Amino acid sequence: MTSEKKTSNVSGQRRMPATTALAPPIYPATVYACDSPQQAADLLAGNTDGFIYSRDGHPNSDMLAEQCKDWHRAEHAAIAGSGMAALALALLSQLQQADHVVISHQLYGKTLHLFTTEAARLGIESTVVDTCDLSAVRRAMCEETKLVIAETIANPMLQIADIAGLSEIAHAHSARLLIDNTFASPVLCRPLDWGADLVIESMTKIMNGHSDVILGCLCGNDAVWERVPQTASTWGLFASPHSCWLAMRGMATLDLRVKRAASTAKQLAERMAGHPALLETHYPGLNVASDRALAEKQMATNEAGLGFGNMLTFRLAGGQQIAEKFIYALSPSIPFCPSLGDLKTTLSHPESTSHRELTDGQREELGIFAGTIRLSVGIEEPDEIFEHLERGLQAIE
Ligand SMILES: Cc1ncc(COP(=O)(O)O)c(C=O)c1O
Numbered sequence: 001m002t003s004e005k006k007t008s009n010v011s012g013q014r015r016m017p018a019t020t021a022l023a024p025p026i027y028p029a030t031v032y033a034c035d036s037p038q039q040a041a042d043l044l045a046g047n048t049d050g051f052i053y054s055r056d057g058h059p060n061s062d063m064l065a066e067q068c069k070d071w072h073r074a075e076h077a078a079i080a081g082s083g084m085a086a087l088a089l090a091l092l093s094q095l096q097q098a099d100h101v102v103i104s105h106q107l108y109g110k111t112l113h114l115f116t117t118e119a120a121r122l123g124i125e126s127t128v129v130d131t132c133d134l135s136a137v138r139r140a141m142c143e144e145t146k147l148v149i150a151e152t153i154a155n156p157m158l159q160i161a162d163i164a165g166l167s168e169i170a171h172a173h174s175a176r177l178l179i180d181n182t183f184a185s186p187v188l189c190r191p192l193d194w195g196a197d198l199v200i201e202s203m204t205k206i207m208n209g210h211s212d213v214i215l216g217c218l219c220g221n222d223a224v225w226e227r228v229p230q231t232a233s234t235w236g237l238f239a240s241p242h243s244c245w246l247a248m249r250g251m252a253t254l255d256l257r258v259k260r261a262a263s264t265a266k267q268l269a270e271r272m273a274g275h276p277a278l279l280e281t282h283y284p285g286l287n288v289a290s291d292r293a294l295a296e297k298q299m300a301t302n303e304a305g306l307g308f309g310n311m312l313t314f315r316l317a318g319g320q321q322i323a324e325k326f327i328y329a330l331s332p333s334i335p336f337c338p339s340l341g342d343l344k345t346t347l348s349h350p351e352s353t354s355h356r357e358l359t360d361g362q363r364e365e366l367g368i369f370a371g372t373i374r375l376s377v378g379i380e381e382p383d384e385i386f387e388h389l390e391r392g393l394q395a396i397e
């Protein structure tokens with residue numbers, strides 16, 4: 001904007017800025033005025049670039065999608081109203097009646113429900129397997145299998161999916177691989193680089209990082225994208241301009257936050273491992289972690305260098321009462337929040353939150369007990385977090 005275009009506001013006219021705002025604007029408009037019926041028709045058909053109705057797209061969603069695309073080196077990205085909406089977008093755009101999916105038994109509970117119970121209502125069958133066991137995945141594949149689904153770092157035991165191995169199996173059966181990268185974020189892993197066809201992030205978590213936005217994104221390349229925009233619009237899976245704007249602000253510090261939190265989590269894991277009040281400590285970066293080599297390979301794909309994520313899971317020596325005592329002792333310094341990825345360190349108790357719908361037997365099979373605690377490490381000083389944890393451990397000794 002040049003200074004000649006500046007008009008006085010004395011007469012009530014709007015003053016046009018001669019400078020450019022450093023922060024992006026928010027576009028709350030639900031609809032955009034068209035010059036002509038032809039322009040409207042072209043916009044609605046997607047033949048002309050631009051906006052007409054916010055459910056089909058708006059500038060804030062486009063700006064955020066651009067960032068997600070860059071992070072994942074993807075040809076396309078779509079922003080959806082939540083991580084679950086991004087998963088629903090993947091399901092509805094890629095699958096149809098009589099298709100079959102192979103899914104990890106360690107998926108986030110609602111994702112498991114979506115691809116088993118909800119998908120079954122649409123005539124889509126599923127087989128649930130341990131996707132860390134590639135021969136079990138191979139056995140589960142059939143002619144109708146169209147999608148294999150796993151998480152980069154599984155919740156809460158933090159096992160690492162072999163994305164390249166899963167992609168090879170999926171592609172050998174003409175199926176596609178969808179990876180939920182929420183626990184890693186693209187700072188630590190870019191699943192498309194390892195052969196995944198689609199990747200989702202619950203941006204509610206570390207992508208936004210401030211616990212004030214529910215949002216998701218789906219990224220992929222041309223080969224899988226044909227039905228995505230129409231599906232997002234028809235099923236109404238869009239995200240609000242304000243949420244997108246907030247997430248852009250969160251994403252501006254994504255790289256800094258993830259590296260800092262991952263480095264702290266590794267230090268904490270090393271200090272916690274072997275503590276007498278703990279039966280086990282799970283962190284992909286521990287030397288004893290069975291899949292550390294896999295984590296090193298997959299999670300060193302970018303400039304961040306080695307990083308094993310900000311999540312840390314440990315098992316207290318004791319049951320429900322001990323877990324409660326520990327949680328009370330840490331509160332409010334480390335709050336009990338059934339989510340993750342905040343600036344602040346938080347903890348969760350999988351048995352009573354994310355995995356409460358499983359039977360005791362199913363939880364045990366996954367390694368989840370009443371004493372299992374999941375820590376989402378934030379960006380505080382490592383010593384400060386460790387002091388709080390030690391106070392909790394002393395309280396149960
Ligand atoms: C791994 C993972 N994927 C997806 C989701 C769903 O994301 P949202 O809560 O943004 O719908 C969650 C939520 O906890 C999650 O942990």
